[in-house]
Structures are given as structure tokens and as C-alpha cells.
Amino acid sequence: MTSVAGAAQTTVWRDRRAVALLMAATLTVMANATISPALPGLQRLFADDPHAAMLTRLLVPAPSLSIALLAPLAGLAVDRLGRRFLLLAGILLFVVSGSAGLYLPDLPTIFLSRIVLGVAVALIMTAQTALIGDYFSGETRTALTGLQISARNFGGLLFILLAGSVAAISPRLAFGVYGLAVLVLPLTWMTIVEPRRTSPKQQSGQETRTGDGAHWRLPFLGLVALQSMTNMFFFIMPTQLPFFLDAQGFHSATLTGMTLGVLMLTGGCLALLYTRIQCAINYAGVFALGYAAMAAGFLLLVLSPPVFLSFAGAASIGAGYALVSPTFVALTLHLAPPHRRGLASGILTASVFIGQFCSPLLSTPAVSGFGYDGLFLGVVVVLTTMATAALSSTVMRSR
Secondary structure, three states, X not given: OHHHHHHHHHHHHOOHHHHHHHHHHHHHHHHHHOOHHHHHHHHHHOOOOOOHHHHHHHHOOHHHHHHHHHHHHHHHHHHHHOHHHHHHHHHHHHHHHHHHHHOOOOHHHHXXXXXXXXXXXHHHHHHHHXXXXXXXXHHHHHHHHHHHHHHHHHHHHHHHHHHHHHHOOOHHHHHHXXXXXXXXXXXXXXXXXXXXXXXXHHHHHHHHHHOXXXXXXXXXXXXXXXXXXXXXXXXXXXXXXXXXXXXXOOOOXXXXXXXXXXXXXXXXXXXXXXXHHHHHHHHHHHHHHHHHHHHHHHHHHHOOOOHHHHHHHHHHHHHHHHHHHHHHHHHHHHHOOHHHHHHHHHHXXXXXHHHHHHHHHHHHHHHHHHHHHHXXXXXXXXXXXXXXXXXXXXXXXXO
């Protein structure tokens, strides 16, 4: 199994289409978490705005609102209008809307630019995921889903560290990092070609053969709900961690960037091993291990203030999230028939960002009522329950 997994990863790295798709994957992390180190500075910069405390927290998940609403429609467009055009359009829109915070005058208009950024991410993610399903299959596809998470994390590491550094000069400069997305365009333009489209008659035949109904939709909807909850917990890190560290007496955007960098680095490294781990313990085992690691990470945050515990907690959360995230994509591409991949990718993408958008809306009142320790302990209980359920499933199947 190890040799098969290694061969699949080698195949991916030799395919320029795969490299272009992995480069596009880095943009989805940039869309939200990049400006996280700048949040306290932005709140102070716009202190005269009576809603500054909530608006600054919402800037990170703001793209999630438009993605949650538009990703299914983007998925339909990807199925009907083609993958390549919408992927390129999404990258261009990403550059323009992402960097708009450099010059917009106030928090409400910056918030609106983040909403537009979500439209770009919806196009990128749905087209990219559908193309993975179109271009690749079997172990190669599984390897690419793991490497996709690794690319997101390594890209996020680079961009968050860069944003943390420039945010120490001015919080607005963090938005300039989004302009780096223009580097993705040349390779994408040259290597991504539109896959062969199936005719309406062929699509009808595929629906008959695959049982295009509850056969795949019900398990898929279960994955959608679980992924939304997973991302809601994970996104506590970029939305609340800056303020958590600030409350602990660490008033440094650079430190926040370093902590989130540890989150991304650990996740990126572990995602490189995803195919091997999945082959060894199957999908249920991956869920059990991933949720257990996330629970351990939030427990370590409760034991702070030592900075090394915050680093260790972030590393554990990043590792756990990097394990479970590729599984959602791999199972979706396995379940959905080819002519429904765009729609399924759009709905799956929406579930990610629904969870992200809901995260600060639920976690901020929890912090006000129970403090950061109460929030983190509550998350530990839920994640431990999820890990136990997945482990029980694994044990029952082995018997």
C-alpha cells in the first residue's frame, strides 16, 4: 500500500495540470486567514466605528457568506459553462477584490470587498475540485486530495507569515498579500484545458446507471453537514486566536502570525502523508484520529498562557484538520456521478464556508459568556464525541 501511495504522489507531481490545481488551492486559505494577524490593528485603526469589534472579526469569514450562498450556483455554472473559463475568471476577481482593503476608506466597504472575494473563491474551489475529479481517478485522485490540503497549508503558512510581518508596519498592508495570486495565472492559463463534455443523452444514461438519487445524495448530505461542523470548530483559530493571545498579554501581530503559521505548517506536512495514513486505517480511522488530534489541540490552549503550549495546540489542531479535510473531497468525488461533480463540489464548498461564517457568530458570544477556557473546553467535548463515534465505527467494521 505504501508503494502504491508513493507512486500516486509521484504521478501527481509530474503532471503540470495537477501542479496548477495545487497552486490554485493555495488561494482558498488566503481568502480568509491571511488578514488574521492584522485584526487587532484594524480594530484600533477604525476605533471610531461603533461596530468595529464585530466587523473586524467578521472580515476573516466574510467571504464565507457569499461562498455559502453562491457556491452551489457556481457549481451548476461549472457543469454547464465549463471549468477552465470560470477558474481563470475566479483568479482574476480574487486579485482585484482581495487587495481592495489597501485603499478602501472604512470597515463597511472593506467588508463588502470581502463579500466579493467570496464570489471569486466560490468559482475557484468548485472549478478546481471538479477538475480533480475529471482529470484523475483512483489512488492518484486520493493522493491529489491530500496534496491539495498540503498546498493550502503551505501557501497559508507563507501568506500568513508575510501578512503578520507587514501588519506590524500597517494593518492595511496585509491586504496587499492577495496580489500574489496573480502568479498563479500563467501556469493555469497554459496547462488547464476544458475536459470533454458529456452529451445530454450520455448524462441521462449515467443517471440511470448510477441511480442519481438517494443512492449518493443521502451519504453526500451527511458529509456536507459534518464538514460544516468541522470547519466551524477549526475557524475558531483564525477568528479568535488573535484576541485570545491579546488577552493573555501577547500584543503582537507577528506572534499571531507565527502561531497560525505553526497551524499551517503542521497541517501541510501531515497532509503529505494522507494517502499512506488513509490506506492504513481507512476513512473512519482517519476521522477518529483527526478529531482526536483537534480535541487535544484545543485542550492544550486551555493550559496556556505559556507560548509553547499555544504553538503545540495550534500544531495539533492543524494536524487533525489536515487529516479529515481531504476525506470529504475524496468521498464526494467517489460518490457523485461525473456530470454532477460541479454541483457536488459547489455544495461541499458552501458547507466549508457556512461553518466558517457561523464560527465567530457562535464563538464570540460563547467567549463573552464563558471565557476562552469555556469555549475551548466545550469544543473539546464535542470533538472527543465525534472521534469516539468514528472509532466505534472502525471497531464495528473490523469485527
